[in-house]
Amino acid sequence: MKKEFQIIAELIKNNTRVLDVGCGDGILMKHLKDNKNVDTRGLEILKNNVQICISKGLPVIEGNAERDLQQFPNLSFDYAILSQTLQAFYNPEKVIDDLLRVANKAIVTIPNFGYWKVRLHLFFKGTMPVTKHLPDEWYNTPNIHMCTIKDFVNLCKEKNISLFKSLALHEQKVSMINKRNLNLKNLFSELGIFLIEK
Amino acid sequence: MNATENIKKIIIEKPLKLDCGKTISNYPIAYETYGKLSEKKDNAILAFHALSGDQFVSGNNPITNKSGWWSCLVGPNKAVDTNKFFVICANVIGGCMGSYGPNSVDTKTNKKLGTNFPVITINDMVNAQYNLLDFFKIDRLFSIMGGSMGGMQVLQFVANYPDKTKTAIPIACTASHSAQNIALNELGRQAIMADNNWKKGDYLNLDNSPDKGLSVARMAAHITYLSQKGLQEKFGRKLQERDDLKFSFDADFQIESYLRHQGSAFVDRFDANSYLYITRAMDYFDLIKQYKGNLSDAFKGSKVKFFIISFTSDWLYPTSENKEIVIALNAAGADVGFIEITSDKGHDSFLLDVPDFLKSVKNFLEANY
Numbered sequence: 001m002k003k004e005f006q007i008i009a010e011l012i013k014n015n016t017r018v019l020d021v022g023c024g025d026g027i028l029m030k031h032l033k034d035n036k037n038v039d040t041r042g043l044e045i046l047k048n049n050v051q052i053c054i055s056k057g058l059p060v061i062e063g064n065a066e067r068d069l070q071q072f073p074n075l076s077f078d079y080a081i082l083s084q085t086l087q088a089f090y091n092p093e094k095v096i097d098d099l100l101r102v103a104n105k106a107i108v109t110i111p112n113f114g115y116w117k118v119r120l121h122l123f124f125k126g127t128m129p130v131t132k133h134l135p136d137e138w139y140n141t142p143n144i145h146m147c148t149i150k151d152f153v154n155l156c157k158e159k160n161i162s163l164f165k166s167l168a169l170h171e172q173k174v175s176m177i178n179k180r181n182l183n184l185k186n187l188f189s190e191l192g193i194f195l196i197e198k
Numbered sequence: 199m200n201a202t203e204n205i206k207k208i209i210i211e212k213p214l215k216l217d218c219g220k221t222i223s224n225y226p227i228a229y230e231t232y233g234k235l236s237e238k239k240d241n242a243i244l245a246f247h248a249l250s251g252d253q254f255v256s257g258n259n260p261i262t263n264k265s266g267w268w269s270c271l272v273g274p275n276k277a278v279d280t281n282k283f284f285v286i287c288a289n290v291i292g293g294c295m296g297s298y299g300p301n302s303v304d305t306k307t308n309k310k311l312g313t314n315f316p317v318i319t320i321n322d323m324v325n326a327q328y329n330l331l332d333f334f335k336i337d338r339l340f341s342i343m344g345g346s347m348g349g350m351q352v353l354q355f356v357a358n359y360p361d362k363t364k365t366a367i368p369i370a371c372t373a374s375h376s377a378q379n380i381a382l383n384e385l386g387r388q389a390i391m392a393d394n395n396w397k398k399g400d401y402l403n404l405d406n407s408p409d410k411g412l413s414v415a416r417m418a419a420h421i422t423y424l425s426q427k428g429l430q431e432k433f434g435r436k437l438q439e440r441d442d443l444k445f446s447f448d449a450d451f452q453i454e455s456y457l458r459h460q461g462s463a464f465v466d467r468f469d470a471n472s473y474l475y476i477t478r479a480m481d482y483f484d485l486i487k488q489y490k491g492n493l494s495d496a497f498k499g500s501k502v503k504f505f506i507i508s509f510t511s512d513w514l515y516p517t518s519e520n521k522e523i524v525i526a527l528n529a530a531g532a533d534v535g536f537i538e539i540t541s542d543k544g545h546d547s548f549l550l551d552v553p554d555f556l557k558s559v560k561n562f563l564e565a566n567y
Contacts, residue, residue: 041528047554050537054505054558057565061506061524061536071525 001027003172004191008081008107011165011195012036016078019043019103021065022085026053033058041077043068066090069098077103084109084133084191087143096161100198105164109193112168114148114186133190149177149185149192156196165195202261205253205296206230210329217319217482227326228296229253229288232272233280235334241567242336243278244327244363245287246344246351249476250416250468252295255287256280261295262467270551277560282567283340286330290323290351292476294469298326301402301469312471313399320347320483324354331362338362341563345369345548346515347476350483353523356504357485357496365503365566367559370512370548372519373485373493373526379514382422383477386415390470399471412470413461420460425511425544429453493526504534505562507555509547535562 001009005028012018014036020029023042026049032038042060044050053060061068065082066089080103086092087110099106111133112118121129128138136143147155149168156163166177168189177185177192185192205228213223230253235242245255245268252259256266256273272278272285289297292315300315331339342363344352349371356366372379390396393411401407421429433453437443440450449455489495497504504527508520517538527534539555541547547555 041534047537047540050535051554051558051561054535054537055561055565059503059533059535061528061534062538063521063536071528073529076528076531 001031003174004083004109004169004193005031007167007169007174007193008083008109009036011107011193012038012079014038017041017076019072019077019080021069021080021082021099023049023053023058023060023081024083025049026056026058026060028081028083029053029058029060030056065095065098069095069102072102074101075104078105079103080106082106082108084111086110087145087147089145092145092147093155093159096155096159096196100161100196105195105197107193107195108152109191110147110149110152111143112149112186112189112192113146114150115190116187119187131190149189150182152192152194153177153182156194160198162197163194164197165193167193169193202296204260207296208329208333210326212329214322214325216316216322218317220316222298222316225291225298225326226296226302227288227291227298227329228293229286229330230255231287232256232285233283235284235336239334239336240338240340241282242284242286242334242339243341243343244330244339244355245272245278245285246324246327246342246348246355247287247290248344248346248348249419249473249480250464251348252293253287253289254295255285267549270549271556271559277556278343278563279560283563286334288327288330290476290479291326292318292323292472292479294472299469300399300471300475310402312402313474315471315475317478317482318475319479320350320354321358321488323479324351324358327351328355328359328362338364340567341365341367343367343369343559344371346371346545347480349515350480350485353485353496354483356500356502357488360497360500360502363502365505365562367505367507367562368520368523369507370509370515370520370545371523372483372515373496373523374487374519375481375483376519380481382419382514383481385418386477387474389414389418390474393470396470399474401470407465408470409462409465412468412473413458413465415470415473416464416468417457417461420457422514423544423546425513425542427511427542428544431542493522494529497527497530497532500530500532502532503566504532505558506534506536507548507558508536508538509541509543509545509552509555510538511542512545512547514545 080099118129168185169191289295349368352368390411393408395406396408438455508517
């Protein structure tokens, strides 16, 4: 299991209810179910991934977060997970609102557009950045709302969302993000991982 | 009709109060089984058939000498593997394959019941079939499954008996029959009743049956089981054994000939009154109303694992209606999976060799067994 999922799993308490939005092939769900006795539900847009999840015995429904999150009742989960997909939504703000409506807390991870390699790519090459975490070209990328770690922190501030835990991931190393090191982390981290609550 | 006499039947002595208010008892339920019930009795699957189905799910149907209606899905080494699972299917009450229905004989008059048979509901069908669990001494089924009207029975079964199955697979169905569905069923009923041979349902005691009416009903219904794309690809404007149009009302087009064949083949194996009763039961099905407008109450506290399946080209029970069930289940906090299978074979997809569909049922069952 990739480092990002390990960190997410550590943020989740045992015996809780978790909704994994964009659960992919269900690796994280299965891990939470088997190791933390978590009651998981998944929402996934790709049919093939839904098939894989069903074959693992995971309760996953095919759907699109922007349309299908609304079906879940208020606070029906302890956590909602959204891994590296916020930037692909037409209306990321609404998705965050929905995550925090259906769950007590949300864990959101974002590929950091403020990472120095991304900045240098645009600065020197003058073309839209293509990196390990952002492998697509501008014309075929699903990522239409890229943001930086700092952007996300600012959004939470503006929306009165509490940041319980802000973590930065860079080359398998995790570190805390705080007010003092925000600019630095925003420059040197590939991924931001946030545990938020309204 | 020796084959009909060999149909397996149990007589249900226990009285059943129907939704219409009447009570029935000592009535027959015809059934068939596939595979072997395990010692622990933990491998039983109850399959529910759709409008035109019967208890002969798999293998050879002894009455029609054709393959069972769910042979693509159920059988040895199939997705529902009868080497592993014990599959039970009963003919619904109101049906015409041995269970209590309009062609049962009224013991008082010694005549066929016809329209003296009470109007039944999906709820009545399910409650009648529930007696099979007692008969096989099964405390809890491993799964229940069905498509179309079979799916409605799955939903009703879980609502009525939430502890009696571990998993449930409602396929291509709805929680509440739509105006479009009622309209299409009414078309079929009117075709039957407009046939002079119908005689207000008394034809079974007379010489001729309303074959034309039933056949038109089937033709109309059959169109609704297909998709525009499927029809166009299979038939297009192809002509039937002729080089040019004949400027007549014969079956010039292959699609006409196909539908006529579907209609006349159906008449050989189905009873017109049964068609009226079963379509009526479907029209009356409204699980949302049964739970006073809140479908999720039907599944409240349910420990059953659900797997809902719909098909992209099914316009009779479209994905949106299947998704309403998913939404209600999520609102009830139930354990639910859902997938929409890509297929251009329309509503009929659940009966056909659609590999993604077969695979998903297999995977779900194996993962939960």
